[in-house]
Amino acid sequence: MSSLQFHSVLLEISNQLSGEQLKDLKYLCGDMIGKGKMEKITTGTQLFQVLTERTKLGPDKLDYLSQLLKEIKRPDLSNKLECFESQSGYTDNQPEQKERDKLDLATNVIVENVGRRWRKLGRSLNLSEVKLDSIARRHPDDLEETVRELLKEWRKSRGAEAQTQDLIKALRDCQFNLTADKVKEALEAANTEQD
Template sequence: MSSLQFNAVLLEISNQLSAEQLEQIKFLCRDMIRKRELETIDTGRKLFNILTERGRLGADNKECLCELLREIQRHDLSDKLNRFESQSGSTDNQPDDEEKAKLDIATEVISENLGKSWRKLGRKLGLTDVKLESIYKRHPTELEEMAVELLKEWRKIRGAEARTEELIKALRACQYNLTADKVEHRLATR
């Protein structure tokens, strides 16, 4: 994982921390960071900089931050940090271009048709309830965006193994046959 990629993940995590969650992490860091320094920290970025300076955080040393995130019940962010390393370690972790195009079409159709039952599909695809809740919190009133985010997360998890056939099978298992039919029709007419 390059330094730039690692810092981008840290920035994303920082942006997703609420003020209360940041305070909780600071409380947990009392043995690592002096009180005076803790008082000056008002963003996740500042905290991550100090942890890096102390040798507690780095691209090859994420365990401390992962544990802190788990302690404040942000398993989704801890997973993001762990998953990013495993994805960036492999350059061949994406489906081929043909399958990517099919998945993009399927994502478009599903997001247009899924509606309020998006969580059921997410569970069928193997996403955790924590991940589903995180998606909901980011897009509480936008059903299409929730569906798009759900499918992005599934694609990240599956990597090169992501297949449209798997999506169609999950849709049918959830009794979303009309949506599955629409995906198949759009793929056949492209």
């Protein structure tokens, strides 16, 4: 994904921010930017430029801005960033479409069934404690989003190597056998529909 497309998404987000929302974003970034520089920022694009200079934002570093947008109650703009991320370089290093469809289906089943013991699954998928803490901070009150984020991070880390059978094995390793069975059933049902 080109730099132009990245900046185009940021411009689109900037254009949809109200003055009050920009003020709230600046407030949330206050400690990092400093008062003098903060007063000179009058647009979202100027703020995003500063975040880029501070290495908090980039085509492959969208989590910080995404979280800020959620904090100011603009999940729609956060979703724009996530859509950009899913279309960016991350898609160049993914399994084939058929496996991606299976992973998407497995993700939906796991999100509905894993619950509070999601960290156990994360460890079984070899995600670091730092990554798990970061995921927990991003979605403190939404368990389903936490599990979805966990699986997204795992898929990113595995790239083209991400396979549904690895998810099922990790579920079984955690003794989440009922969820593993539900994933298998959903995949078999989807397979039957395609035949």
